[in-house]
Amino acid sequence: MSHHHAPDQNRVLAALQPQELQALLPYLKVTHLKSGELLVESGESMSHVYFPIDCAISLFYRMESGESTGVMAIGNEGMFGVAQVLGSDTIPYCAVVETAGHVFQMEVAVLQQLTARVDALRSVLLLYAQASLTQISQAVVCEKHHSLTQQLSQHLLLISDKALADDFVLTHEVIANMLGVRRESVTEIAGDLRTQGVIDYNRGRIRILDRPKLEAMCCECYEVVKKEFSRLLGKAKS
Amino acid sequence: MSHHHAPDQNRVLAALQPQELQALLPYLKVTHLKSGELLVESGESMSHVYFPIDCAISLFYRMESGESTGVMAIGNEGMFGVAQVLGSDTIPYCAVVETAGHVFQMEVAVLQQLTARVDALRSVLLLYAQASLTQISQAVVCEKHHSLTQQLSQHLLLISDKALADDFVLTHEVIANMLGVRRESVTEIAGDLRTQGVIDYNRGRIRILDRPKLEAMCCECYEVVKKEFSRLLGKAKS
DNA sequence: AACGCTTTGTACGGTAACACACAAAAGATT
DNA sequence: AATCTTTTGTGTGTTACCGTACAAAGCGTT
Incomplete structure (x- = not known):
């Protein structure tokens, strides 16, 4: 970059x-x-x-x-x-x-x-507004029906997409705040993911080791939103 | 009417x-x-x-x-x-x-x-789109942090507002579907509300008996969204 | 080296909502 | 009146996540 x-x-x-x-x-x-x-x-x-x-x-x-x-x-x-x-x-x-x-x-x-x-x-900005509506709507669905493991996986993928990198600076505390759960819950699930070799992390730095596996662990919501953005704003470059 | x-x-x-x-x-x-x-x-x-x-x-x-x-x-x-x-x-x-x-x-x-x-x-339609964004955003907050009692209370108020009536046709089943919970959970909480004299219901017909009490039982989200609609679209008539 | 702050790990009891199973009651249908 | 369907009630065990408490480990600062 x-x-x-x-x-x-x-x-x-x-x-x-x-x-x-x-x-x-x-x-x-x-x-x-x-x-x-x-x-x-x-x-x-x-x-x-x-x-x-x-x-x-x-x-x-x-x-x-x-x-x-x-x-x-x-x-x-x-x-x-x-x-x-x-x-x-x-x-x-x-x-x-x-x-x-x-x-x-x-x-x-x-x-x-x-x-x-x-x-x-x-026109383009309004299409984004619509994509945005879908994004939040899907969050409503997600947090009602999907496990913390799925939500955490999804959040890590989303952050990775936004940061344009496999690793990024983010503490369990901040993630917990974002997902609306306890920090300890994030630590526990993140520990599982690390044990399974999907991610690694250390003092506020997280790295995604196995993206396909991480995608497999997260719910359909990730794809639903992604597809809707592509449909409305065109495919992403990468 | x-x-x-x-x-x-x-x-x-x-x-x-x-x-x-x-x-x-x-x-x-x-x-x-x-x-x-x-x-x-x-x-x-x-x-x-x-x-x-x-x-x-x-x-x-x-x-x-x-x-x-x-x-x-x-x-x-x-x-x-x-x-x-x-x-x-x-x-x-x-x-x-x-x-x-x-x-x-x-x-x-x-x-x-x-x-x-x-x-x-x-302009007006876009302002509504924005109000809509707030409505869904607040739903994200609500279902993360507020009890089913609060959410049910809120939903009953919302339906009452939309139906322009204190009583309306709605089964526990349908509410459960909307809130993303089990029908039995709704029956239980609704039973509590009935015991407290806040609502009454019978085979798919629900009546709000004590609106102030119901408002007291539900979370801040109801007011947040209501205020935002008023701010963007003007005060409601009633 | 000693200290302090941030981050992560772990443990334990508590609770709200779940899944499943089934009973009762109220209308609707014949 | 008998039957069926829809709606509501209740009970039992399970689970995911919570609240709290505290320990350990990593890193910076002096």
Whole structure:
């Protein structure tokens, strides 16, 4: 991965026609996001939208009880800021960088103006909104019916896809938070996966050793969402 | 409730300015949907979109194992057919009528044309799409952290809101399917609620006796979603 | 080397919801 | 009245994950 980032490394941007992408280019700026960085607080309006390249941004809901729990993760398959495209300045969730990496960022106002004027741009962003709806819907199905083993496997695959790497920085604690379970439960299942030679990990760094096996362990949800993204935004490059 | 239905009984339609609503009127047709009716199969394209008046439409995912499980329910606060607005002809979920009632229906093609031309209409529909995203996101949070008692209470309130009535036709079986739990679990919790005088029920008919108490029993999620709908689409009439 | 912080490991009782099995009751059908 | 179907009730053992507590190990800092 060179230090130069092409816009088509993000699948939403890649779904645009060359001329629309050209129109966007002057307003896209590559930035690096640090792990744990808080992008926006629940209910606050934001200055930029983000098109991830090789990082994962997670949305969290802060419960009245004080704890927070993950809602979804966004990576190179999508964008953070659909709400702004759909006409809402804020969302009731906060956004945190789950794994560090790069993004294309763009000012909200600029995107909104372009979206209003350029039909083809709007079409693509709305298709992503729909893909996004499917992604969350499938999460509802998944957590109701699938075991923690399946969910953890799926989450590791998703993070791997977003980080563009087989290994990434992520503690059991952070995963537990995202999946809405105890840290100890993650440790236990992760231990099983390690015993079976599917993954390895050490102090916050996880590596996927046997991807096919990991895919076999996770539920249909992973594929359902993946297919829907391909259908709506076109096949991924890799 | 008279036999004549005004468009503003649906909150998405009610959010439109008078002139936009006028433009839609010729294409809206009131229909009655029977309980259990299958509106569209997973992956099939549909001829109409629906703006519910006093019924609930549920989305279901058919799992590879054969069972199906609820994803979300749609009533007078929304519409069935956002996917078509966002540019997708199909979704990977099927739609079933959970409680019978009336809808405004409209041909997909007509809505798509109007949406493309009329900015104000598009704005409102996209705001609903965003509200919809919040609704599902909150479902993810809810089923992870809240007890079945809370979820059942919430579901009964939601159905009551959609049916525009304190009592409605709904068996434990159907609720269980929607919430993704066993029928026996629903029977047990519902029995508790009945003992406490919060609800009463009999062979498929449920009545809410003490709404305030029921609201007290359910989690914050109900209010979070309600507020977000109000913020995006304006306050409800009632 | 000593200390502290972060991350991971393990153990134990508790509980909410599960799977399965079957009974009872209320309407519907003949 | 007898039968059938749908809906609801109940009981028994099982399981996945929880809450809590604490130990061990890895890494950084001084």
